Amino acid sequence: MCTGRPVLVSQAxxxxxxxxxxxxxxxxxxxxxxxxxxxxTWDFFAAGADECGxxxxxxxxxxxxxxxxxxxxxxxxxxxxxxxxGTEISFPVGIAPTGFHKLAxxxxxxxxxxxxxxxxxxxxxxxxxxxxxxxxxxxAPAGFRWFQLYVLQKRNLTEQLVKRVEALGFQALVLTADxxxxxxxxxxxxxNFSSSASLPLKNFEGSFEGESNTEYGLPAGSIDxxxxxxxxxxxxxxxxxxxxxxxxxxxEDAELAVKHGVEGIIVSNHGGRQLDGAPATIDALAxxxxxxxxxxxxYLDGGIRTGGDVLKALALxxxxxxxxxxxxxxxxxxxxxxxxxxxxxxxxxxxxxMALAGKHFSPLLxxxxxxx
Numbered sequence: 001m002c003t004g005r006p007v008l009v010s011q012a013x014x015x016x017x018x019x020x021x022x023x024x025x026x027x028x029x030x031x032x033x034x035x036x037x038x039x040x041t042w043d044f045f046a047a048g049a050d051e052c053g054x055x056x057x058x059x060x061x062x063x064x065x066x067x068x069x070x071x072x073x074x075x076x077x078x079x080x081x082x083x084x085x086g087t088e089i090s091f092p093v094g095i096a097p098t099g100f101h102k103l104a105x106x107x108x109x110x111x112x113x114x115x116x117x118x119x120x121x122x123x124x125x126x127x128x129x130x131x132x133x134x135x136x137x138x139x140a141p142a143g144f145r146w147f148q149l150y151v152l153q154k155r156n157l158t159e160q161l162v163k164r165v166e167a168l169g170f171q172a173l174v175l176t177a178d179x180x181x182x183x184x185x186x187x188x189x190x191x192n193f194s195s196s197a198s199l200p201l202k203n204f205e206g207s208f209e210g211e212s213n214t215e216y217g218l219p220a221g222s223i224d225x226x227x228x229x230x231x232x233x234x235x236x237x238x239x240x241x242x243x244x245x246x247x248x249x250x251x252e253d254a255e256l257a258v259k260h261g262v263e264g265i266i267v268s269n270h271g272g273r274q275l276d277g278a279p280a281t282i283d284a285l286a287x288x289x290x291x292x293x294x295x296x297x298x299y300l301d302g303g304i305r306t307g308g309d310v311l312k313a314l315a316l317x318x319x320x321x322x323x324x325x326x327x328x329x330x331x332x333x334x335x336x337x338x339x340x341x342x343x344x345x346x347x348x349x350x351x352x353x354m355a356l357a358g359k360h361f362s363p364l365l366x367x368x369x370x371x372x
Contacts, residue, residue: 027305060303065282084299090347093322093343093346094322095123098328105335112339116143127150153224178270180225249279254292271302
């Protein structure tokens with residue numbers, strides 16, 4: 001049983017006893033990261049908005065869902081591969097966009113890109129990367145990459161960035177829709193973290209010289225809060241890349257996304273970092289899958305902690321899930337190697353959950369128990 005605490009075991013090495021941590025589940029990596037990262041960095045990665053209700057419910061919501069396992073289904077052959085937007089990945093778990101990976105590991109997003117390439121899965125690089133898109137592409141030239149986009153008030157900078165990622169071989173744009181303004185993250189305010197000088201944004205190096213970068217590496221108010229549905233057409237005019245919209249939580253917005261011609265939707269509440277009181281993503285998923293009627297692919301992030309969680313999301317209609325904080329925990333442990341370990345644990349747990357549940361997705365779920 002996973003206790004959430006790393007287990008210490010002793011090993012003999014050249015006649016000496018040394019202690020090595022055996023990390024067997026994602027909560028072990030979480031505990032390691034919390035212990036070893038600077039407090040302000042841990043607080044930034046862990047932060048939720050306001051009272052963190054949505055952040056915590058992202059995880060707890062999975063525990064309210066139960067499988068209806070089927071028996072005697074011949075589980076001797078299983079295949080975890082899937083495709084997203086026509087590209088095959090080894091299993092339906094990708095890496096969600098999160099910022100400032102160098103705070104977790106010295107080589108930052110370069111290690112993230114290499115781990116995703118090694119595991120043959122999708123990495124969504126963030127606008128708020130601490131490595132440039134050119135560096136990320138060079139680190140894993142055969143990697144499968146999408147790019148997460150914030151639209152800036154200085155739209156010329158956004159246009160330039162879109163052209164850069166397309167030229168570098170990124171295969172889709174992921175437009176974040178849920179951040180007209182940053183949510184109130186109390187620990188970041190207490191730590192004065194958003195104004196820290198240790199938050200370099202390599203994708204905009206030299207673009208804001210002489211300005212006070214007080215909002216997570218950018219001048220305050222840099223994100224374009226006027227962003228609206230018509231801007232999908234503007235973005236389409238800049239690129240031939242498929243457009244995925246991230247941050248959808250209702251059927252109404254899912255229907256608008258389809259109407260405006262996006263190729264995919266990521267059901268997301270920004271890891272609970274924006275609107276506290278928004279639904280857990282797994283609770284919103286079925287409504288959105290039903291609304292799009294198969295016209296676009298639907299993905300999900302938020303709260304994935306086990307391979308069983310992955311299976312539950314797929315059973316409710318997600319094509320693939322993406323992990324955010326667990327990827328950072330893996331980096332904090334051993335960089336590229338640590339992130340690969342996190343992904344391998346999820347892959348192996350997912351495969352085992354498939355086998356024990358009888359493999360077939362559609363009839364697996366009994367549904368949620370009452371919330372109260």
